[in-house]
Amino acid sequence: MTQHHRPPLAAPTPELIARLTEIVGPEHALTDPDQQLPYLREWRDLYIGRTPLVLRPANTEQVSRILALCNEARVGVVPQAGNTGLVGGQVPFESGNEIVLSVSRLKQIREINPAAYSMTVEAGLTLAECRAAAERADRLFPLSLPSEGTCQIGGNLATNAGGVGVLAYGNARQLVLGLEVVLADGRIVPGLKALKKDNTGYDLKDLFIGSEGTLGVITAAVLKLFPRPAESATAMVALAEISHALDLFSLAQETAGRSVTAFEFIPRICIDFVLRNIPGTREPFPKTYPWYVLIEISGAKADGQAAREMEDVLGQAAERGLLLDAVLAGSLSQARDLWRLRESVSEAQKPEGGNIKHDVSVPIAKIAEFIERADRIVESICPGARPLPLGHFGDGNIHYNIAQPVDMGKERFLELWEPITTAVHELVAEMGGSISAEHGIGRMKRKDLERYKSAVELELMRRIKAAFDPNGILNPGKLL
Ligand SMILES: Cc1cc2nc3c(=O)[nH]c(=O)nc-3n(C[C@H](O)[C@H](O)[C@H](O)COP(=O)(O)OP(=O)(O)OC[C@H]3O[C@@H](n4cnc5c(N)ncnc54)[C@H](O)[C@@H]3O)c2cc1C
The missing domain is CATH 3.30.43.10 (Uridine Diphospho-n-acetylenolpyruvylglucosamine Reductase, domain 2)
Structure with a gap:
């Protein structure tokens, strides 16, 4: 039916x-x-x-x-x-x-078990509260989103949230051991198990994760915890072309393996927006460059290994001609300043007028091609529109956002939402990507889902x- x-x-x-x-x-x-x-x-x-x-x-x-x-x-x-x-x-x-x-009133931390690296929390705890609870037990809960002060773990699991930690720790789905869910008819599914291995048939928990409130109400979850990194090294790298990011990413993985905990790409226009609209932010280099990558490498022990690995990555990248410039944060506050450039982009876009946003993914080998082709398509539909493709490179996730042309009215630009989004999503589909990498379908992308999922999947x-x-x-x- x-x-x-x-x-x-x-x-x-x-x-x-x-x-x-x-x-x-x-x-x-x-x-x-x-x-x-x-x-x-x-x-x-x-x-x-x-x-x-x-x-x-x-x-x-x-x-x-x-x-x-x-x-x-x-x-x-x-x-x-x-x-x-x-x-x-x-x-x-x-x-x-x-x-x-x-x-939002379901706020109990039912159990924290640092030795077993797990905690059981109720759905209304904010993500920041979950992270803080883990930290008090000297553990890391690695899901991290710019909205973490407000979003709640029930919503994070219902949307299978992503964020900057996905590269090293996976998205929300990978961070759950068990779930308690109330079904539409009021029955409670008692799935609060702290098991890594449980091959007893269909994985119901995985159906609820990412189901956006359409299959049941998540009331509590057993979450996986991790050791807290004792140190991290943060660097901002300048690139001539986004196509170099793939080789740089591959090099970072070869050199530092799973210690690479972030690899975010940012076009120059985002830095311009941030410097113009967010007080207290600073240019990362004396010169400007077309593209930037923010790399973070973390280490389990405070023995300087993370910084050595980062220097190794940057040295090899320079030898191979992959980068134009690089800065390695020398202190926590310098690292924070570099992260602020990335994390303020959303806020910095608002004063620039209307924005049309896409949250898409393509295979990482095709990111550069996607950006180049999407930029051309957008220019043909709306000359002067300003694309700001940024995101989580290692996850193939591009927040392909477009700011209105400087001399165009906001309303007129937003009237182009439909043709621009259709063209961008067509390109995503042609390149074997997804029209929703992180945010889900909700109400906004229902028509797109019908269009891009196969009949059998639907x-x-x-x-x-x-x-x-x-x-x-x-x-x-x-x-x-
Ligand atoms: C500034 C900003 C930055 C963001 N950055 C990111 C990012 O980097 N990565 C990312 O993935 N997302 C991001 N988001 C989107 C958003 O924060 C996530 O989707 C988040 O997981 C939603 O959590 P929430 O608690 O706000 O859920 P809500 O917005 O309340 O709900 C989201 C969906 O889940 C359903 N739902 C909520 N609670 C439950 C429950 N207990 N049981 C069943 N269904 C439920 C709702 O019906 C709805 O469909 C960002 C949002 C903002 C505003």
Whole structure:
């Protein structure tokens, strides 16, 4: 059965609202539009939803009772964590019939086991709080995103978040040992196992990770922890062409292996934007260059090995003519300054007017070709538009963002969203890439998913959805 054959969803009745309110208590059942607003408006103001009720349950049992009631009444439920998602998945539709279920009060750290390198946390802990809890136990939880102060682990797992740590530690999926999930009908899937090996049939946990709230509500997770690196070496490298980044990346891997913990590429225009719009940032070199790569190498012991490996990489790269210049951070504050150039790009784009953003991936050997071809396509659709292709080189992940031409109105530029995005995604598909590397599908990329997934994959996804959520109450109209 596909979504089209299900009975339609209903608007919640006053009686249902009263029963749901009883579960969480009136203080945590928000009906006042002012109190609801932070749950209805997403980060970029692209979507502003409506809802009769925002529910803030305190524990898994309350989540279970809420879902059981909504399922019985066939009322749509939108799971939400930190509300930093970038594809509109966490906000309800404007029709105003769906209930928002926020996990942000599920904040317990149920267990930390440093010797076993694992911790069990509830879904509403922010990513920064998870990282801090691990650090207090002298361990590293390596997922790291610019939004980590606000996004929550339930949302990170529901979106299979990426970020700068993926190169060394994998994305969110690779950092989970077990999950506790509440199904649409209220049953709890008790999967909080701390097992690395568990070959007992289908891996249900992996289905929930990245399912964007459409298969179940994640209430807790067993996360993998790692030793904290004792030292790291950070360098900024200047390149003449982005095509040299592949050889440099390969060289860094050969020389430092898994100690390479970041390899981010940045075009000159991003540095210009950051220097212009972010106070306190500084030019990394006396001269300007077309491309920059930020490399981080980490070491388990504080014995200077990371810096030696970095010097080795830079020395060999210079001999092979791969780089034009390089600076190795001599202190923690210099390293922070270099990272700030990378991490401020998003913020630095805002004052430059309208932006059309893409979060795509292609095989890493094709990154340079992709950028060159995409730039030409964009120029042909909108002469003067300013592409800012940056991202996580080792993951093949390009944030192919485009700022409006200097002399064009924002509205006129944003009218070109559809033709530009279609052309960029066509190129991605032709090159064997993905139209969503990190952020997911949500509401924004649903049409693209239909276009670029094969019919057989879409059919399997719809069948999985129907098996987990036969009434289609979980995050209706998102992803599929
Ligand atoms: C400045 C900025 C930088 C960012 N950088 C990155 C980046 O580098 N890499 C990256 O991957 N993302 C990035 N993001 C996107 C975003 O932070 C991630 O997608 C994050 O994982 C979302 O977490 P959240 O708690 O905010 O989830 P939300 O936005 O609340 O929800 C996201 C999706 O998950 C579902 N969901 C939420 N909680 C649950 C739950 N408990 N159970 C089931 N489903 C649930 C929602 O329905 C929605 O579909 C960035 C965002 C911002 C604003």
